[in-house]
Amino acid sequence: MKTKKITIFGVLIALAFILSYIESLIPIPIPVPGIKLGLANLVVITGLYVMGEKEAFVLSLIRILLVSFTFGSPSTLLFSFAGGILSCFCMILMKQIGKFSLTGVSIAGGVAHNIGQVFIAILVVNNILMIYYLPFLLISGLVTGLVIGMVGALIVGSVKKYHLVTGNNN
Amino acid sequence: MGNKMLKRNDMIMMGIVLLIALISLGFFFLNKKEGSAVIITVDGEIYQQTELDQNNTIKIKQDNGDYNEVIIEDGYVWMTDADCPDKLCVKHNKIHYDHETIVCLPHKVVVEIVGGEENTVDIIAK
Ligand SMILES: [Zn+2]
Numbered sequence: 001m002k003t004k005k006i007t008i009f010g011v012l013i014a015l016a017f018i019l020s021y022i023e024s025l026i027p028i029p030i031p032v033p034g035i036k037l038g039l040a041n042l043v044v045i046t047g048l049y050v051m052g053e054k055e056a057f058v059l060s061l062i063r064i065l066l067v068s069f070t071f072g073s074p075s076t077l078l079f080s081f082a083g084g085i086l087s088c089f090c091m092i093l094m095k096q097i098g099k100f101s102l103t104g105v106s107i108a109g110g111v112a113h114n115i116g117q118v119f120i121a122i123l124v125v126n127n128i129l130m131i132y133y134l135p136f137l138l139i140s141g142l143v144t145g146l147v148i149g150m151v152g153a154l155i156v157g158s159v160k161k162y163h164l165v166t167g168n169n170n
Numbered sequence: 171m172g173n174k175m176l177k178r179n180d181m182i183m184m185g186i187v188l189l190i191a192l193i194s195l196g197f198f199f200l201n202k203k204e205g206s207a208v209i210i211t212v213d214g215e216i217y218q219q220t221e222l223d224q225n226n227t228i229k230i231k232q233d234n235g236d237y238n239e240v241i242i243e244d245g246y247v248w249m250t251d252a253d254c255p256d257k258l259c260v261k262h263n264k265i266h267y268d269h270e271t272i273v274c275l276p277h278k279v280v281v282e283i284v285g286g287e288e289n290t291v292d293i294i295a296k
Contacts, residue, residue: 121273125273132198132271150175
């Protein structure tokens with residue numbers, strides 16, 4: 001890996017930490033502890049467009065593990081993992097399809113993130129009733145994804161503009 | 171950057187997600203009625219079932235020492251005490267309607283309100 005890439009990796013992981021911390025301060029009106037907004041997806045979408053798919057996936061894994069061990073508990077790790085991995089795969093897939101903008105890809109990621117969390121909630125408490133929170137989580141995933149997508153587009157735009165990375169993808 | 175932030179396909183996708191959310195929300199809302207029973211489950215197993223209109227304090231003590239306390243008063247249910255690390259269950263609002271739940275994830279405790287007679291009959295029979 002080139003030095004530039006390692007630097008960007010470091011910066012993105014640091015950003016993921018900050019976002020996860022902010023996220024842990026925001027209460028969500030849903031009685032399932034561990035469910036998060038998914039702000040750290042900003043880091044993954046930036047990684048996906050600035051570096052590539054493999055890097056985005058590695059970034060997701062590192063951030064899930066580091067952040068869960070820092071701010072979370074074993075139960076939050078499960079949620080972050082299900083949400084984060086599903087979201088990452090979904091964004092990679094959506095980007096490959098090529099019919100969506102960065103913001104669109106981010107929205108899909110946000111929604112997938114929350115669907116993953118609801119399924120873990122159903123499994124963990126062994127109760128299908130958790131499905132009742134899905135509509136709220138779909139909408140919150142949509143809004144979070146939209147905001148993250150817009151911010152992400154700006155970041156990716158300026159990273160490319162100043163040639164911080166010699167991009168190998170569009 | 172250059173290109174537009176949102177493409178037509180993005181809009182369509184957003185529309186579909188919103189539609190699914192609203193339809194399921196509407197469906198849940200239409201099914202919302204005043205609840206009549208409170209069921210407490212621990213790890214998916216029924217721990218205790220009681221009437222919603224009967225004031226009660228229920229202590230949930232598990233073999234591993236996990237502890238939660240639930241109060242039922244005037245048709246509302248809330249968690250008053252728990253020794254779980256996050257205490258999110260204790261902070262949760264009072265619940266009253268059919269299908270509403272309070273979850274203590276670390277203890278795998280779910281407090282839920284059920285309204286339909288068919289549900290309660292089933293469980294009492296057991
Ligand atoms: Zn609790």
